[in-house]
Amino acid sequence: MLPRSFYLRSDVIRIARDLLGKYLATRVDGRLSSGMICETEAYAGITDRASHAFGGLRSARTEIMYRLGGTAYVYLCYGVHSLFNVVTNLEGIPDAILIRGIIPAEGVAEMCKRTGKTTLDANAGIGPGKVAKLLGIHYSLSGLDLVDSVKNPSQAIWIEDRGIVIKPSAILTGPRVGVEYAGPDSLLPYRFRIQPE
DNA sequence: CGGCCGATCCACT
C-alpha cells in the first residue's frame, strides 16, 4: 500500500504522474476488485480555476479536499456519475488528482456485474465515471482515508505499488478534459496517461 | 428558495 509520505508531497503534478502504473483497489460488499491506473488529471489547489476549491472555496463537499494527503474525494457529476479523486499535500492545501482511467486487474467478473456486461473491452476502464462504476466506488465513500484503516472501515479503498515503473517517454501529457470554463487554466498540461499500445 | 449547470456516459442515428 502506498504510504502517507507518497501523498503528502507538495508537487501535485509529480504525484499525478507517479500514480500511473499504480493499482487502485477496493473491497466493496466483500468483493475485491482492482485496476492499474493509466490516466490522471491534477487539480492544483486554490489557484487553479478548474479546481472545486478555486479561490479557497470551502463547502460541505469541498471540505474533503482540505484534508490530509491520502484522503479519497468522491463527488457526483451530472447527477449520474461518481468521480474518484485522491487528495494530496498537507492538511489545509486542497490539491487533488482525478483518476480518469484504469486497466482492469482483479475482480473482472464483479466489474461485469456492476456494469451489466458480459465482457470488458479495451476501453471499459477509460473515463472517470467508468472507473468508479467498475470498482463499486460511490460518492458516499468520500472522505475515506486511503492509508489509515482506522478512518477507512474494512479498508474499502486503497492504492498499491506493485513495482511497475512507467518510462517518462511512455507518458502522454495534455490539457484536462471538460474544463473550458477555467479560462487560461483550461490549457494547463495537467492530464497524464500511459501511451496505449 | 429557484435556477442553472457540471472534472460524463451511452444509446441511437
Add this chain to the structure above:
DNA sequence: GTGGATCGGCCGA
C-alpha cells in the same frame, strides 16, 4: 455526431 439522463452544489435574490 447528437441529445437525454439525472441531481447535488453553488449562487443570487
